[in-house]
Amino acid sequence: MKITRQALQQIHAHLESGYPNEACGVLLGKDGVVTEGAPATNERTDSAHNRYLITYAQKDIQNDADRRGLEVIGYYHSHPDVPARPSQFDLEHAIPWPGISYLIVSVCKGKAVESNSWRLRDDRSAFDQEPVEISA
């Protein structure tokens, strides 16, 4: 996944501000490069420290992106105090559509310490890690 330094910094700031809860959002960009993260409200208020859910917020984010000529490249969310790898729950609830990047950021003690991006296999059996290329 390609991402601008500024976008990654902005996403980190958003996820850090949500700590110790999970925060989440949508990766937007152009020509396959993520240029910004669109923060979404975590709808899982019942268990926000370890779950996230975005449904209706995506409609507005998608419409806004279309207006500005941006595309939805994927999704991002934080793992407070645990490593930046997908959980079984992430696997079971990922969108089984092709070409979506899932950026997971480990936020430990309020600081973003690790950012990994993942793609879901076509058969939904696992995630494969993809390199995160940071551009200026």
Added chain:
Amino acid sequence: MAIKVTIPTALRRFANGQATVEVAGATISEVLGNLTTEHAQLRQHLYSEDGKLRNFVRVYVNDEDIRVRGDDTPVNDGDEISIVPSIAGGNLAKLDPIIKDRAKLTNEEIKRYSRHLILPEVGMEGQERLKAAKVLLIGSGGLGSPIALYLTAAGIGTIGMVDFDTVDFSNLQRQIIHFTGDVGKHKLLSAAEKLKAINPNLNFIPHPVKLTSGNALDIIKDYDLVLDGTDNFPTRYLVNDACVMLKKPNVYGSIFRWEGMASVFAPHLGGPCYRCWYPEPPPPGLVPSCAEGGVLGVICGIIGNIQANEAVKLIIGKGKPLMGRLLRFDAMDMSFREYKIPRDPNCPVCGKNPTVTKLIDYNQFCGIGRGEEGGTSGDSIVEQKDEGLGPDDISVETLKQMRDRKEDFLLVDVRNPDEFEISVIEGSTKLPLPELAQRFKELPKDKLIVLHCKSGGRSGRALKFLRQQGYPKLKNVAGGINAWAERIDPNVPQY
């Protein structure tokens, strides 16, 4: 009629790269049907094989989710349909085992643990992690007893236990690791004998001390996991804070009368800590201890075993831990209820900007000083007795002398009526603490009033209350009727 449908970015490649598609149809299902006929590849991404919308696919007409009104809802010119995937995730569903090492089993152990070994979730791997695990039990009382017995039987390799107390007759009703013949023996000695008898391979480490802010970090640091079986607030906060600081999971349990609670506190694994739930202790005296309120012994087995169960799961890394959730058990209803405990971002210990970064004076934090009961029951670790008399206290010896000299005072027993049946100091006036606020006017203001309860805690609170009501001459019997029974009148039973 043509309706505009917005296609999510990921699926636009199946709709000739278009962001929006104009589709004809009079109802939502017609529009979606026509859409997926026109762009056949969309179908498998939106519908499952039984022809239903996939569960993560959300369809909105303007702003309304179609699940509200059903997909036969008519659509009108100018309506816009949006297809949006719902995305969910989380970090806790799969926990890594907290024990990374594995200790090889001997052939004898393989035989001993065969029922675990054939359980797929445990197996050799899990059993070897249990053997490698070092677990610390705070207290060898009501909760510590079943926890220690079951974890020893389960094959935990190392069990440490903190307790400074000796076995008392009043312990035997619930502290099942101790037997009648153990009365008077140090609890850790008594526990060690039973645990070694169950499993001679156990590495048992006794800590015959009071857990304090001075030694807690040093004791806990060598263990992988802590099970809290204390019955008082100062130790509970001490254990919580030390575990947060050392990043050790803290399996919590508590019991009172016919109820029990259990949870797992582990901020380093993403869950809350005890302080996220209870940032501050209740005022001293608001929550009675088991020594004051009583407890059904059986409850200890139920809650202690829930704690043992969670410890095993954490060690082998299986299942869904009781983290972020509080399980509350009601023995009278025979019901379990679950409550969510969210993590508090402003938690003074595990929050973003912790203000408690080293262990504090937990007796002071919990408002426990002289004259208050810090829990002198068998379970308690923070002991308050024998710390001398406060300004309002008199000893049972002084009380005896005052009676012998026939001094003019009123002795008031503030225990509950049930307790009057157990023991009584002859000549006392009975006024249970819960009734005091309504009935205090029965007491004379011109006479010295000497208050007592079981061990001095409740009568101390009664004294404070009466002082607020303007009673000038008040005293509290330190140690209560139990001290009277122990030191003055052996015919009065202790409980």
